Amino acid sequence: MESTQTSPKLLTEASQMRVQGNWTSPQLARWLALKDWLQRPALPLLLDCREMDTNGALVFLQIFGAHPSNWPQGLTARQTQLLYLVRDKRLPPPRQEKLNWLADLGYRGIKIIKHARQLLDFIGRLSLGLVDLLLHPGQLKLKLILDVIQKDGLHALPIISLMAFLLGAVIAWQGGLQLATYGANIFIVELVAITHLRELGPLIAAILVAGRSGSAYAAQLATMKMNQEIQALETLGQDAYAWLVFPKLAGLLITLPLLTVLADLAGLAGGMLVASLQLDISPTAFWQRLGSSIPVGHFWVGLVKAPVFALVIVLVGCMQGFLAKGGAEAVGQRTTRSVVQAIFLVIILDAIFSIIFSRVGWS
Template sequence: MTTGSAPGTATLTRDPGGPRLALAGDWTLPHYEALQRRANELAGAVDAATVVDTTGLGAMDTSGAFVVAELLGSARTQSLAQDESLPPARRALLKTVGDAIDTYCKGIKRPRDAGFVVMLERIGRAMEGFWKQTLKLLAFIGITLQGFFTNALRPNRWRVTSLTSHIEQTGLDAVPILALLSFMVGCVVAFLGSTALAAYGASLFTVDLVGIAFLREFGVLLTSILLAGRTASAFTAQIGSMKAREEIDAIRTLGLDPIELLVLPRVLALLIALPLLTFIAMISGIVGGGVVCLLALNISPSMFLTMFQTDIPITHFYVGIAKAPPFAFMIAVIGCMEGFKVSGSAQSVGEHTTSAVVQSIFVVILLDATAALFYMEMGW
C-alpha cells in the first residue's frame, strides 16, 4: 500500500483477462470534486466482471468511500470490504458506507391511501382553497371601497379619460353582440312559451312570460354573463400583462397607487355600462319575443304593447335593474384582482384569465339566486 498524498485516480484498462479498474492515490475530501467527475465518466463502464485493483490506494475517508460505492455499487462495495489485502480500518469504512447506502438511500414507498381518503383529502383542499380565495376577494373589495371613499371628494384625482375609454370598451363595443344574443334568447323563450302554453289554451300569456322573464332575470343575467366572459377576462389580461412586464412595480416606484390608477376606472366604467347594457338587453329580448308572437301567434305589435303595459307592473323592471350594479362591481373586482395575482409568465396570465371568468360567472349566478329568494320572500 502506498500512503502518498497524490490525488486519487481511477483507471480502467482492458486486459486479456478482462476489464480492470485500478484505484490509486488519496480518496479524501480535498479531492472529492475530481473523484466525483471521474466516477461520472466511468459510470456504466464498470460491471460485475470488472476486476478492482486496490494496491495503489492511498488514504481514504468517508467521502472517498462514498465515491467508490457510487462507482461500484452497494453490493460490489460490500464484496470489496471483504478483501483481506485491505487494512481492517479500510474494510470497516467501506462496509459502513455500503450498509448506509442500502439502509438510507432507498426510495421510501408511500403506502397507498384508500380511495375514500383521497376523495376526502381533495374535498378538504378544495374547501381550503375556496376559503382562502373568498378571504382574498373580501380583502380586495375592501381595498377598492377604500379607494372609492378616499377619492370621492377629490375631483382632481378622477381619471375621466381612462373612465371614458373603459366605458367605450366595456359598454359601447358590447352592444351589438348583446343585442343580438338577447334578441335570439327572446325568440327562444317566446317559442317555448307559446308551445307549452298552447296545451292549456293560454298562448296569449306568452307576452307576460317574455316580459317578466327579461325584466326580472334574463336581461341582467345575460348581460352579466356576457360581460363576465368578455370584460373580466380583458381586465385580468390587461393588468396581468402589466404585472408580468413589471409595469405595476414601476407605478408604485413613481409614487402612484395602482388601485387608483388601474382598478377604480375599470370598476366605475362597468358600474355605468352594465345597467345601460341591461336595459338594452331587456328591450332586445322583448322585441325578439314580440317578433315571435307576431309570426307564430298573430299578436300584433300594438296588442303586444297593450298587454305588456297592462299586465306587467313596473316593479319587475326595478327588480331586474337593481341587480346590475352589484353584478358589475363583483365582475370588475374579480377581473382586476386576478390580474394582480399573475406571477409573471404567459401561462400564469392564461390561468388567471380563465379563473376570472369562472369566478365571475359563479358569483353572478350565486348573487342572482340569493336576490331571487330575497325578492320572493319580500313579495316583490
C-alpha cells in the first residue's frame, strides 16, 4: 500500500510544527518550494519521515545546513547516518596547512628518490631481460616488432612529413627575409640544411613519436595492468618484458632513424620551395649548393641522436605503464606523464648532444 506520508506537509500543533512527508526524489520540488518556511520556522520543527534517499538527503542538507544542531528532531538513526554520509561526500576535504619550505623540500626530495629507484629497478629488469634475449635470440617476437614498425613508423609518415615540411618552410621564410636585406640569398641553403639536419629533423621526429607512440605505450601497459593481463602473462610463465617492451624497443630503434631521414628530406623540401618562391633560388641551384657546401657530417650528427631518443621514449612510456595503479584516472595520469617526461628528456638530451659535439669539434 502506498505510504500516506508521501506528499510534503507542514502541520502546526500546539508547541511545534510537524514536517510530514518522504524525502525522496519525486518530492524534491515540493520540499524546495517550502524552503523559506523550513529555514525560518515560527515553531520548533519535528520531522515525520518514513523514507529518505540520497537525493532527498542532499536537498535536506541544502535547506537545513550541514551542522546537526540545525536539523529538526525526529530523524531515525538510519536517516542520520545517511545524512552524515552525503554530507561528507558532498563537502570538499579540509584544506591542509601549507608545508614550510624545509618540509616541502624534503617531501620533493623523497619523491625524486622514489622515482629514481623505480627507474633503476625498471632499467635493471630490462637489462637482465636483454641479456637473456641475447643468449636466446629465438625469444624475440618478430611479428610484434613488425607490428611496431607498421604502427609507429609507417602510420606516422604523413604527420611527420607534413610537420617537417612546414617547419623547414617557416625557417626558410623567416631566415630569407633577413638574408635578402644583405643580398645573401644563396646562404638560405646553409641555414635550412644545417639547422634541420643537425637539430630540427631528429627533434621534430622524436617529439611527434613521443606524443604519438610513447603515450600509446603507457596507455596500453597501464590498461593491461589494470585488467591484470600482465599478471596473467607472468602466471603462464611468460616474460612480460619479452612480449611488451622488447618488441617496442627494437621496432622504434629501427623506425625512428628512418623517420628522422624522412623529416630531414621533408624539411629540406619545404626550405627549397620557399627559397624558390621568395628568393628566386631554383631547386637545381638549391641542391647543387647543398651538395657542395654542406658536409655530410651534419646529417650523421642528427642521425646519431635518433636511436638515443628512441630508447628514452620506450623506457619512459613503458615504465609509466608498468607503474600505473588504481583505475581509469591512473591510466590518464601515466599517459600524460609519459608524454611530458619523454619530450622533456628528448630536449635535454638534444642540448647535451649539442654541447658534446661542439666540444669535440663537430659543430
